[in-house]
Amino acid sequence: MKKASIFYFSGTGNTWWVSETFVRIFNEKGITASAYSVEKINGSRAGRIISESDLVGFGFPTHGSDLPFIMKEFFQELPPVKNKRTFIFCTQWMWSGDGARVAEEFLDEKQFNIFWAEHFFMPSNVCVSVTRFLPYTNDRMKISKTLAKTEKRIRGFIHKIMNERPFRRGFNRISEASGAFQRVPFRRFFERLRDDIFYEKSLCIRCRKCARLCPSGNLIFEGKELKTKGICILCLRCYSFCPVSAITYMNKPHNLKRGEPYKGPVKEFNPELLLADDSD
Ligand SMILES: Cc1cc2nc3c(=O)[nH]c(=O)nc-3n(C[C@H](O)[C@H](O)[C@H](O)COP(=O)(O)O)c2cc1C
Known part of the structure; x- marks a missing residue:
């Protein structure tokens, strides 16, 4: 494996950080890796980059166990590929059930081979007044502890990828049903929340x-x-x-x-x- 490309959306920086950490660790291991914010790139340019890559990653924050809308639009724009080795990850504060798997619904018809999927814990970015019962923090000490744990998990995940050991968190009926428990109402009310x-x-x-x-x-x-x-x-x-x-x-x-x-x-x-x- 020589070249890896990651495409991500990040609202407040968590998924950006995870994507850049992937890049750093891949580079340490001699793999040329780049991460692209989907706000900077359209589907056809991404398609060209993907065709030149040996490994492709897609990352996004979980929003009510669903993909952010902009990621769905990006997936729709992507040209079909054949047999591309692919990993998906979501970032989450606490729980998403099948937060990474849900991307498969949008990628499947493009024929990506999704061999790896993982969820990464990051600080909560939900800090609006109406969710005052949900804690969040800007404490750098606390956040750096979370980042250290997440980096360890990213390293473990990359180890699986490099050893060709398929691993797909959340790709099972129980995770799917528990994700749907949150996702179905989220999708239903999404337009009203916009x-x-x-x-x-x-x-x-x-x-x-x-x-x-x-x-x-x-x-x-x-x-x-x-x-x-x-x-x-x-x-x-x-x-x-x-x-x-x-x-x-x-x-x-x-x-x-x-x-x-x-x-x-x-x-x-x-x-x-x-x-x-x-x-x-
Ligand atoms: C609208 C919205 C819904 C969210 N839903 C969940 C959720 O269902 N489960 C969870 O653990 N975190 C949830 N979060 C927290 C984010 O997924 C998490 O903080 C993520 O790492 C933010 O990434 P970003 O900074 O790249 O946008 C939600 C955040 C937002 C804004």
């Missing part, structure tokens, strides 16, 4: 960062007013990275008594890294 992000006008400094960072083009400024198109994909990037915490969810501003919104897994994480720029 217009819950807005902003607190009195706090907003009109830096337009939220609109620039939004992966779905849901947020746009008309003059000094922020407008929404009702096509939010619930990634929470705008909510987490607004410099003055002016973004609201279900009309509730962030409760700063809980600390800042989730700021990503490492302090170096900058969400601008995930966006297309002129050089891409």
Whole structure:
């Protein structure tokens, strides 16, 4: 195996970190690896990269045991391939049941050979006021412990890949049924949840960062007013990275008594890294 390519979506940096950790470990082992944010790349360019790769990976955060909407769109755009050795992973705070397997529903018709699948535990990015009963943290000490455990798990997973030992977490009836328990209502109510992000006008400094960072083009400024198109994909990037915490969810501003919104897994994480720029 000489070349590995990973395609991922990351709302707030966790899946970016896992993808970059894969790249670092593959490189250590003499495999040329690259990771691509799906916000920077279209299906046909990804198809060309895939055709030149010996191994392909797809990664995403679990959203209610489902794929983020943008990942579904990316999978639909991909050209069919023949017999490509493939791994899938999801990042999750606590539990997804079959969070990685669900990608198979979208990839199967493209004929990827999914030999490996894994779930990686990362900090929760769910920090909106309406979920105040769910804990999250920006404590760097706590987060670095989680990252160390996850890196160990990534190394174990890569070991299986390099030894050609198929391993597919969550590919069984029980995991599928437990994932569906969460996914079925999530899919059912998804459209109703797509217009819950807005902003607190009195706090907003009109830096337009939220609109620039939004992966779905849901947020746009008309003059000094922020407008929404009702096509939010619930990634929470705008909510987490607004410099003055002016973004609201279900009309509730962030409760700063809980600390800042989730700021990503490492302090170096900058969400601008995930966006297309002129050089891409
Ligand atoms: C809308 C939404 C739904 C989520 N659902 C789950 C879930 O079902 N189970 C879980 O363990 N984590 C869940 N999470 C947490 C994220 O999957 C987790 O923090 C992930 O690592 C975030 O990755 P990112 O920073 O790359 O976006 C959810 C997060 C969001 C925003």
